[in-house]
Amino acid sequence: MISSLTAEKLALVRGDKKLFEGLSFRVRAGQALAVEGANGAGKTSLLRLLAGFLTPHVGRILVKTGDVESDEAEERGRLVGWLGHLDGLKPQLTVFEQLSFFAHLYGREADRAVLDTVGLGGARADLPCRYLSAGQKRRLALARLLTSQRPLWLLDEPFAALDTSGQGLVADLMARHCSSGGIIIAATHDPLGLGNESLKL
Amino acid sequence: MSPFATLLVRDVKLAARSGGSAALALSFFALVATLMPLGVGADLRLLARIAGGVLWVGAVLAALLSLDRLFQGDYEDGSLDLIALSPLPLELTALAKIFAHWLSTGLPLTLLSPLLALMFNLPPVPTLVLFVSLLIGTPAVSAVGAIGASLTLSLKRGGLILPLLILPLLSPAVIFGAGAVSASMDGLGAAGGLELLAAFAFGAVLLSPFATAACVRLNLGG
Numbered sequence: 001m002i003s004s005l006t007a008e009k010l011a012l013v014r015g016d017k018k019l020f021e022g023l024s025f026r027v028r029a030g031q032a033l034a035v036e037g038a039n040g041a042g043k044t045s046l047l048r049l050l051a052g053f054l055t056p057h058v059g060r061i062l063v064k065t066g067d068v069e070s071d072e073a074e075e076r077g078r079l080v081g082w083l084g085h086l087d088g089l090k091p092q093l094t095v096f097e098q099l100s101f102f103a104h105l106y107g108r109e110a111d112r113a114v115l116d117t118v119g120l121g122g123a124r125a126d127l128p129c130r131y132l133s134a135g136q137k138r139r140l141a142l143a144r145l146l147t148s149q150r151p152l153w154l155l156d157e158p159f160a161a162l163d164t165s166g167q168g169l170v171a172d173l174m175a176r177h178c179s180s181g182g183i184i185i186a187a188t189h190d191p192l193g194l195g196n197e198s199l200k201l
Numbered sequence: 202m203s204p205f206a207t208l209l210v211r212d213v214k215l216a217a218r219s220g221g222s223a224a225l226a227l228s229f230f231a232l233v234a235t236l237m238p239l240g241v242g243a244d245l246r247l248l249a250r251i252a253g254g255v256l257w258v259g260a261v262l263a264a265l266l267s268l269d270r271l272f273q274g275d276y277e278d279g280s281l282d283l284i285a286l287s288p289l290p291l292e293l294t295a296l297a298k299i300f301a302h303w304l305s306t307g308l309p310l311t312l313l314s315p316l317l318a319l320m321f322n323l324p325p326v327p328t329l330v331l332f333v334s335l336l337i338g339t340p341a342v343s344a345v346g347a348i349g350a351s352l353t354l355s356l357k358r359g360g361l362i363l364p365l366l367i368l369p370l371l372s373p374a375v376i377f378g379a380g381a382v383s384a385s386m387d388g389l390g391a392a393g394g395l396e397l398l399a400a401f402a403f404g405a406v407l408l409s410p411f412a413t414a415a416c417v418r419l420n421l422g423g
Binding site for chain 2: 048051053054055077078080082084085086087088089090092093097101102104105106107144
């Protein structure tokens with residue numbers, strides 16, 4: 001189980017633009033961190049850095065699991081539950097096929113109950129993804145996140161495209177994840193409502 | 202089901218449900234094979250002589266049609282991020298995608314080739330050699346193509362650059378494959394050409410996943 005994630009003096013340059021430098025923070029198990037900032041401030045880039053897609057120009061990212069601390073990006077990636085701003089869904093596959101694909105890819109079993117949790121149970125589970133609304137696609141992405149059973153959630157605008165009940169669902173899932181010892185780092189313009197720390201870029 | 206098989210089955214399923222890639226490749230291959238005799242004329246000896254080269258080039262170009270989408274769809278909709286974070290190493294991800302591309306494009310092209318060889322009046326033994334050479338060689342087309350597809354996946358018009366990148370790399374496959382058919386036409390053994398083709402395909406399939414994975418990593422960080 002994950003104990004903490006520590007960023008030490010991170011600096012990131014994209015093209016000619018220095019997005020941030022000297023960025024340091026620590027998030028412990030059971031905590032959430034909201035990353036705030038204007039459009040283009042580097043919120044998504046920070047998440048991609050934490051996921052291991054990008055490499056910092058300066059600084060390092062350490063993840064502690066049990067007593068072992070590692071700065072290996074690939075190891076960190078195996079802990080990440082990713083909810084990007086793109087939904088990662090194929091219009092040709094049904095809702096359950098989509099969930100089943102990612103469940104098996106992550107070495108898990110697909111559970112229809114997860115679809116009930118996010119409001120996509122019953123007949124909706126057999127609907128091709130091309131018929132889903134933006135909010136329903138987001139709900140399916142949430143189901144996928146739950147199925148991955150990863151301890152470190154990196155969420156890019158988790159409330160985007162969701163109605164009020166969907167936003168409540170996300171808040172509830174995040175609270176449950178933190179209370180079970182997980183870590184959440186979310187790039188957002190909205191308050192997470194978890195009594196969390198904030199990081200301004 | 203293992204993560205490798207899961208990805209392989211999904212890609213084949215997507216290719217089948219999209220309905221475009223395999224059907225488009227087969228139609229293109231059939232059109233090339235139909236137009237060529239119309240252009241060359243009714244010289245049956247000449248048609249049989251050029252059949253190996255024309256059908257090999259046709260098959261390579263037809264396979265290229267769907268190669269640019271090998272990673273691009275997953276890249277554009279964000280699936281590639283999720284696949285990259287899965288326990289499946291990117292090298293095996295690349296291998297699964299190469300295999301899926303071959304199953305949905307290379308194999309159907311190979312199965313169609315004996316039928317198209319009839320239009321070129323190709324005798325039975327060279328037709329068999331053509332079939333075997335495509336069976337051996339088309340995995341190399343998918344494997345080498347995967348390197349180009351992964352290299353150009355974040356480019357807007359990457360599909361246009363892709364042929365320029367990979368066609369020169371595929372020239373050994375065309376030379377050995379078409380050469381084996383020609384050798385068979387001349388009554389010489391086709392084994393030499395087929396063995397060289399097999400060696401090329403083996404090397405391509407073995408090395409391509411590593412190069413492809415490196416290119417995907419580069420693009421995910423871009």
